[in-house]
Amino acid sequence: MGLNKVVKNAEEAIHDIKSGVTIMLGGFGLCGIPENCINALAATDLNGLTCISNNAGVDNFGLGLLLKKHQIKKMIASYVGENAEFERQLLSGEMEVELIPQGTLATRCLAAGYGMPAIFTPAGYGTECAEGKEVREFNGKQYLMEYAFDADYAIVKAWKGDTQGNLIFKDTARNFNPLMAMAGKITIAEVEELVPVGELDPNFIHTPGIYVHRIFQGTNYEKRIEQRTVRKRN
Amino acid sequence: MGLNKVVKNAEEAIHDIKSGVTIMLGGFGLCGIPENCINALAATDLNGLTCISNNAGVDNFGLGLLLKKHQIKKMIASYVGENAEFERQLLSGEMEVELIPQGTLATRCLAAGYGMPAIFTPAGYGTECAEGKEVREFNGKQYLMEYAFDADYAIVKAWKGDTQGNLIFKDTARNFNPLMAMAGKITIAEVEELVPVGELDPNFIHTPGIYVHRIFQGTNYEKRIEQRTVRKRN
């Protein structure tokens, strides 16, 4: 019934997304990105998208797949290295990019999820990031006023979720995911493991189901590692 | 060494608290209150305290113990029923009280813990709570600007904690506790069970130890129930 948020797969989850909308996507680098939904978006003819995500994927994985197909009109991110096609589209003017501090990105998500229209942060004060922004002093320190995001969709990746949309995340794959889950008008969660209600401990839910509208168990997670760094055993 | 936050007991945890300081205390009603520390404070001669807590205890338990001894100069709370002595001191002018909306109380703690000097909330707009406060319109809706709390101490009660101060809370005894834990200049946590580092799952820490300065395992928790409400078995 009404509380069962389960959809079949990524295609069903994104079925009503239209060209030109704003989508937030969880993940930090390639860690914790909603692979299934990104692949599904890349298989559509959607374009003119505004994407809010900390990074923009790599050339042939993650948001890089949408970039390659020119589906993204504007990217809002904090760091967009590691992507030659991104660079090309940016320099050619095919795509617009708005770079914002990582903490500002996170907190503007939190603000949306917590119904706070704006927040204050010192990040970027006195830099070109402050251009056009309201500056305000509190206790002798200067802050920028930054607005809550207003995103049509949030797409996140969780470790486990139940059919009512309660989510838990694993390790640093948490990152922006629970924040964006709270911030979308419609929130889509793909999970590695979909469990029945009652299986997750209510004390340790990261994202309560009230914030989640659609959920499905993803398949074939590649979980690519950007910087494999190891030490030798002694 | 430096990361071992363990103190022996409540007396040691509160040893440097001086008269006239501002203390936040976790709990909702009598649920999740730091009983050991409150009892220890009541055993001192401290007075002139400003206490920030959602409620003010009952006549002979919780913050009511400090009230009875006239240790509280000012109470900042959202709801202060259930306490005849409180009423008497308020009407006689012996104590000052500032009533603020419960969500505002919670969010002003969050703001302190997240380094946000002020937040915006619609709660109280158009009411006497708005007197003297800055009003600001966002997207056609009116909001009050409310400041982050500035508390000398936060005293919270957790279910379990480790020696580095990582905390987890149980059920609705969580309430304001993790928020206040983040908001104190010095944060004291009393826990039902103190465990070695490594025993708590890093994925399910509610309050990271960075926010906690002193921790001890409390004793003799009474956990009084304010409204015992039950149903009969069929």
Add this chain to the structure above:
Amino acid sequence: MALDKVQIAQRIAKELQDGFYVNLGIGIPTLVANYIPEGIDVVLQSENGLLGMGPFPYEGEEDADLINAGKQTITTLPGSAIFDSAMSFGMIRAGKVHLTVLGAMEVADNGDIANWKIPKKLVKGMGGAMDLVASAKNIIVAMQHTNPKGESKLLSNCTLPLTGVGCVKKVVTDLGVFDINEHGFYCIEIAPGVTADEIKAKTAGRLVIADDVKKMVV
């Protein structure tokens, strides 16, 4: 015959829709939980930090760590989630809670509500009421139509200190159901045995009886 408290709660329960997240205040609103229509799944939010509130515990199973916003011992249901007070009011402010039902001392015909303070009487505090009324997308007030002195609680302007401005969308009283819109109190249902004239006599604020006003089914 005017409605009793249970009937008011039953009528409000008909406003619930499948999949709603709902916050029920203390008093009559709490009773709504007992009359959730067949085939409708709702999740109850308790603003002290819980989604998925269940019934009171069986005797002997009370847990001091598990209470609702009225400080009553409760239980959780499968699928419940616990969170801190900032997230709780965060989801309320963000409009994620579909419906809030609460009591009131006075409601004005522009949707203003007063339910927290009576001057010269002891003030206990607003608790979460100001947050709820300022933020909820849809607010239904459950209350008696008149106060113990027989005076209307549906007014042109609240006389008591306000809890929130222009926020109430619907009022269900012992006498009827009233949308609050450009007409003021717009009566869409009348309780069995109650007349339009009685409602007119007992309503101090602007009142319009809908042309297609219905007799309430109890």
Add this chain to the structure above:
Amino acid sequence: MALDKVQIAQRIAKELQDGFYVNLGIGIPTLVANYIPEGIDVVLQSENGLLGMGPFPYEGEEDADLINAGKQTITTLPGSAIFDSAMSFGMIRAGKVHLTVLGAMEVADNGDIANWKIPKKLVKGMGGAMDLVASAKNIIVAMQHTNPKGESKLLSNCTLPLTGVGCVKKVVTDLGVFDINEHGFYCIEIAPGVTADEIKAKTAGRLVIADDVKKMVV
């Protein structure tokens, strides 16, 4: 002889105090973790959402879900905690992180720092750097004293777009250690084999060699 990168990291490691929570940036700052003094316990924060960062994993034990802010695979230590990015930058803004060490392209003698953007070159973004420099109580910059062209990176005014204003407290370069105070760059230690004259020649910003300047112990 000027210091190498490892020696810069070793010198910065001496600034660590027992019980510090520390955020180490990419590059030389990361190396600091290898030289934490005996008897000192510190916790490393990674701004993607981790306190208690441990060493790189053993080969074959990498976990794609466990990376640091440089996107390297890492491990956790006992006592670690994971959180979302809002809490991560929340604790940074609230001043809970005692020390931030990061690299820079330029530092000005008033503490301004530029380390994110070179005009006409591709901009990758500021990541968390602007948040860190605007919020940290104590910021140490680790960098070479001069750029590859031999030009001073210690300036009167940064020529590159700023990352933050008036925030750097200390700079450790291959040539020495410099507090930033009312004197500008206040040299308190000189690297072995380096002369005060060399430092003067290679520092474009205001510079004062402390009367009691020490030869750095490496």
